Amino acid sequence: MLTPALLLSLTLARSSPASDAVLEYSSPFTEESAPDPEGFSFTAFTAGQTLYLGVDEANLRASAAADAGVVRTLMLGTPVRVLKAGARATVGEYINTWYQVAVVDAKAAPGAAPVTGWVFGNTLTPFRFEADLDGDGEMEVATVVMSNEFKARVRVLEPNVKPPRRVSSVDVAVASTDYGGGRGGPVTVKLVPAKEAGVTLLQLDSAPERCGDFVTSYVSYTGSNGKPGVLGKAKLALELGGLMDPPNESTFKVSFQAAAKRALVVRTSVEEEEEGKPRKVTEREVYQWKDGVFAQAKPVAKP
Numbered sequence: 001m002l003t004p005a006l007l008l009s010l011t012l013a014r015s016s017p018a019s020d021a022v023l024e025y026s027s028p029f030t031e032e033s034a035p036d037p038e039g040f041s042f043t044a045f046t047a048g049q050t051l052y053l054g055v056d057e058a059n060l061r062a063s064a065a066a067d068a069g070v071v072r073t074l075m076l077g078t079p080v081r082v083l084k085a086g087a088r089a090t091v092g093e094y095i096n097t098w099y100q101v102a103v104v105d106a107k108a109a110p111g112a113a114p115v116t117g118w119v120f121g122n123t124l125t126p127f128r129f130e131a132d133l134d135g136d137g138e139m140e141v142a143t144v145v146m147s148n149e150f151k152a153r154v155r156v157l158e159p160n161v162k163p164p165r166r167v168s169s170v171d172v173a174v175a176s177t178d179y180g181g182g183r184g185g186p187v188t189v190k191l192v193p194a195k196e197a198g199v200t201l202l203q204l205d206s207a208p209e210r211c212g213d214f215v216t217s218y219v220s221y222t223g224s225n226g227k228p229g230v231l232g233k234a235k236l237a238l239e240l241g242g243l244m245d246p247p248n249e250s251t252f253k254v255s256f257q258a259a260a261k262r263a264l265v266v267r268t269s270v271e272e273e274e275e276g277k278p279r280k281v282t283e284r285e286v287y288q289w290k291d292g293v294f295a296q297a298k299p300v301a302k303p
Contacts, residue, residue: 017127017128017190021126021127021188021189022043022126022186023125023126023127023144023145023146023152023186023187023188023189024043024146024185024186024187025040025041025042025122025146025150025184026040026042026150026176026183026185027039027041027150027182027183027184028182029182029183037095040095041177042095042096042097042121042122042146044085044097045085045097045099045121045124046082046085047082047083047085048081048082049081049082049126050079050080050081050082050104051080051124051125051126052077052078052079052080052124052126052128052143053074053075053078053080053123053124053125053143054076054123054124054125054127054143054155055076055123055145055155056076056155056157056163056166056167057073057076057163057164058073058074058076058078058119058123059073059074059119060072060074060103060115060117061117061119064086064087064089064098064118065118066091066092071115071117072103072115072117076141076155076157077128077130077141077157079103079104080101080104080119080124081102081104081114082099082100083101083102084100085098085099086100086118091122093148094122096120096121096122097121098118098119098120098121099121099124100116100118101116101117101118101119101124102114102115102116122145122146123145124145125143125145127144128143129141129143129189130142131191131193131200132200133200133220133221133232134200134221134222134224134232135194135199135200135226136224136226136227136228137226138158138160138228138229140156140157140158140221141157141159142154142156142202142221143155143157144187144189144202144204146174146184146187147171150174150183150185151172151173151174151184152174152187152206153169153170153171154169154170154171154172154202154219154234155167155168155169155234156168156221156234158224158229158232160228160229161229161230161231165231166231168221168231168234170219170235172215172217172219172236172239173206173217174186174187174204174206175207175208175212175213175214175215176208176212177208177212179208179211179212186206186207186208187204187205187206188204188205189203189204189205190202190203190205191203192218192256196258197256197258197261197263198256198259198260198262198289199220199222199261199289200221201219201220202218202219203216203218204216204218207244211244211245212243212244213241214241214242214243215239215240215242216240216252216254217236217238217239217240218236218239218263218294219234219236220234220235220293221233221234221235222235222291233292235292235293236293237289238293238294240254240265247270247271247272248270248272249268249269249270250267250268250269250270251268251269252266252267252268253265253266253268260288261288261289262286262288262289262294262297263287264284264285264286264287265284265285265287266282266283267284267285268280269281
């Protein structure tokens with residue numbers, strides 16, 4: 001098993017996600033309709049790609065089977081290199097692909113063969129971030145995977161806390177790839193530094209390629225009260241939704257006031273009126289940071 005110290009000393013092939021990295025897990029079927037496993041869509045990974053374990057205490061197995069022997073147990077955020085893809089399969093409530101991977105371990109002796117095994121695709125992610133998310137002076141590790149409920153699941157690990165209570169998680173909504181139906185969709189993730197937002201945040205954007213809804217969510221990690229080695233809490237700090245269905249549009253733009261820990265949101269709506277002319281409305285909202293979330297501030301009444 002990898003120790004926290006070893007994990008943080010690993011040489012990562014990519015210390016941050018590629019700018020074009022996308023993660024998807026979706027189905028054209030609603031909760032009421034009978035799902036067809038062949039209708040599910042999910043991100044496919046390729047040989048040579050470096051990914052990360054998006055779950056903690058993940059089992060690296062000797063073969064592509066849920067009951068195969070365990071080669072090693074891997075910590076959340078552990079980097080692995082894809083060797084090859086196996087067959088599409090159903091494991092528990094997930095439909096995905098088995099992958100043979102090699103553990104990326106900078107501490108391995110020169111010339112030593114890497115530890116290899118199989119993991120199921122739902123445990124892998126291109127999104128791994130290492131940052132002092134809660135301001136306690138220690139680096140936390142954050143990953144994003146897709147849940148069996150077709151949401152993006154953010155997990156934050158405190159490396160210096162012993163398992164099993166070293167991970168906090170929160171699920172956020174993603175925009176459906178099937179406008180008006182279906183479940184799940186794509187998500188991209190980036191780190192918003194404290195110097196920009198006043199606090200360190202993970203920004204998750206979900207926007208299908210074609211017309212439809214889109215959503216941007218910000219996730220925070222707080223609650224350790226600045227004490228190193230104490231597990232905090234991941235929270236949905238702010239969620240904003242929009243629509244792109246010309247001629248009707250509902251968009252937003254977010255800016256932060258770092259010193260005041262405020263989020264300013266400008267919403268713009270465009271609707272087609274009966275005479276065919278577009279009607280544009282702009283609204284401004286202010287959100288104030290408190291207890292790990294941005295709460296909308298009440299407008300000040302004018303005298």
